[in-house]
Amino acid sequence: MSLPSLATVFARQLRSLAAASKMVHHRSSSSSNSGKFTDRFQKDLKTSFSLTDREGLDERNRPPHETDVLIIGGGVVGSSIAYHLKRDAEAGLNVTVVERDCMYTRASTTLSVGGIRQQFSIPANVEMSMYSVEFIKTIKEHLCVDDADPPDVQFNQGGYLILATEKGVDQMRENHKIQKECGAMVNLMTAKQLKSKFPWINTEGIALASYGYDNEGWFDPWSLLKAFKEKALSLGAQYIHGEVTGFDISKVPRAGAEMAYYTGSGRRVKTVKVRLPNSPETIPIKCSMVVIAAGPWSGEVAELLDIGKGSEEDLLHRCLPVCPRKRYVYMFHAPDGPGLDCPLFVDPVGFYCRREGFGGNYLCGRGPEGEEDEPNTDNLQVDYDFFETNIWPHLAHRVPAFENLKIKSAWAGFYDYNTLDQNAIIGNHPAYPNLYMATGFSGHGIQQSPAVGLAISDLILQGKFCTLDLSDFSFDRVMQNEPFKEKCIY
Structure with a gap:
């Protein structure tokens, strides 16, 4: 077993080792070296993701006054979106990622077992995973950063049964x-x-x-997140350590030529309010586009936009049905x-x-x-x-x-658990034409993250799904209360 893999495993155990040591059972034991591995992982974590380690991660840097795209959530899905946007956009597109848990101690990504499969009943899920596995197999072609070791996610094609x-x-x-x-x-x-x-x-x-x-097995989720994040940073994305606490919304009149761009109620997210760590200070960031990729806490972020608080006649009456589920x-x-x-x-x-x-x-x-x-x-x-x-x-x-x-x-x-149907929610919100969602994967987000990053990038930059048609995962089914479920055999 390679050291990075063990380090990742013991990072996930930081909160449980104490409880495990108290457990007395004929099948239970503890590792005498676990403390050493934990210490080594924490040191590696601080080295790799220190807020003073890279330009754009320095906690002393002020958040920008404005940005083109603001992504809420810097896990593997948010970082994939940031990478794909910076890769595919014309020079000058500003991408800002806001992450409140910069050490990823509670992130779904780093606590996953990293399985990947194409064995689904919905074709779009199969296609997403097929794209993602090819991306992972050729990751060095995509996510290498100058003067850094090439990424290695330790993909083990051991199969899926x-x-x-x-x-x-x-x-x-x-x-x-x-x-x-x-x-x-x-x-x-x-x-x-x-x-x-x-x-x-x-x-x-x-x-x-x-x-x-073939093309099924498991990989190291931490390494994939790290690779996406470092590549996005190298391309100019900015990561901000902070928590989104609110939004400013603008409304436009229903008449006028500019309404060709607006839909629904004419609402737009104008400003995202970010509270910096260890500070009561809240910084407003003006933005053109917002992406909710906050994993298990996406539903809570959506509530700040009054999503789920409207009347039956309003486009806000359906909540974003995503909440944390512990596994x-x-x-x-x-x-x-x-x-x-x-x-x-x-x-x-x-x-x-x-x-x-x-x-x-x-x-x-x-x-x-x-x-x-x-x-x-x-x-x-x-x-x-x-x-x-x-x-x-x-x-x-x-x-x-x-x-x-x-x-x-x-x-x-x-898990970022979608209580409606346990499938991803990908695309625009009907009440906010400049608000996008990439959440609710219910355990599949890590393996689908490369495909989702590409799809959201296409949607923002081209106005439509281009490479992968993920329209089946739109918020429309939530509005209509029509679950789109996988047909499992267990």
């Missing part, structure tokens, strides 16, 4: 047809074929499996577990698992079964009982070699 019971067979076959039509490299396997290829899997109850044998990731050791032939696999009950490096370490997780089981989002504490009750019995059943596993550590992170 989805298992189905008899109940899910028809849907899996339908999904497979869509994926193949889009060009995804995916094979279906019977239980017998599955056992032959992956003898360590207990195939009891499995009727069919879908295996992404746990557990790291365990199983000395007799599968080796290089272990892909990221998803069981019919809903848990996932993948190997982490080559030393018998694995990552796993699972979402709650219902709304009533959603964990508290006030903190990033880990519930180890959730693993014991909801994951481990199924994990040990599916992979007998995991019967005697030992928990090494765990962490929690947030």
Whole structure:
């Protein structure tokens, strides 16, 4: 296992190691070197993303009085948008990114397991991931910065394996047809074929499996974020450490030639108010375009624009249905577990698992079964009982070699969860023609970030989707209360 990957893992564990050390169980243990790795990561983090490390990140620099495009959220999606805008626009386009968590301690990006797949039922999701995987495979052609080491996101094409019971067979076959039509490299396997290829899997109850044998696997999300951000900075984007606290809105008359540019109510975001860290001071930044890419907190940002507070006759009556949902990731050791032939696999009950490096370490997780089981989002504490009750019995059943596993550590992170349909919201808001949204990915934002950055850049610069048609993910479905759901098999 390479040191950067371990450093990333232990960064995610900063809040959970203390709780883990208190846990006493026959399958639990702690790493004696975890403190060393944590210290090394924190040092690397401060070196890489210090506010005094780069022009544009210096906390002493004042935010600009005005900018062309202001992006709210400097995670992997916001940074991808910033990069694509600076890459594709004519010289002189000013792009400013506002990020309140400059060390990314609560960011969805750095707390993810970094899976990437094309196994979706919606063609646009397949196409987004196909674009993104090609971008990641050729990342050195896109995100190299002069006088810096070339980016390496440690893309491991270990594959993606989805298992189905008899109940899910028809849907899996339908999904497979869509994926193949889009060009995804995916094979279906019977239980017998599955056992032959992956003898360590207990195939009891499995009727069919879908295996992404190429262009699927996992990568290091932290490295992708770092690469996007450093390239955007090198192209002239400016990052501001601060929190958006409000907006100034202008309204234009409904009559006049200029109304060809305005739609809906004639509202426009005129100014974004940014509060600087450790200061009551709020700085107004005038802007022409605004992008909400604030991840789990996008819904809260939208509320500052009165989105969701209008009457039924008003274009503001539907909220941006994005909120934080906490998910746990557990790291365990199983000395007799599968080796290089272990892909990221998803069981019919809903848990996932993948190997982490080559030393018998694995990552796993699972979402709650219902709304009533959603964990508290006030903190990033880990519930180890959730693993014991909801994951481990199924994990040990599916992979007998995991019967005697030992928990090494765990962490929690947030999804930017779209409560309407768990799919992305990408595009304009109907009440504000100069407001764009890129959020609500519900766990897919990291793998889709290269495609989303391109799509939003096209929308802003060209006025339409050009390379990828993502119009199915517009806010229109929210206005009409028409969910656009993936057809899953688990």
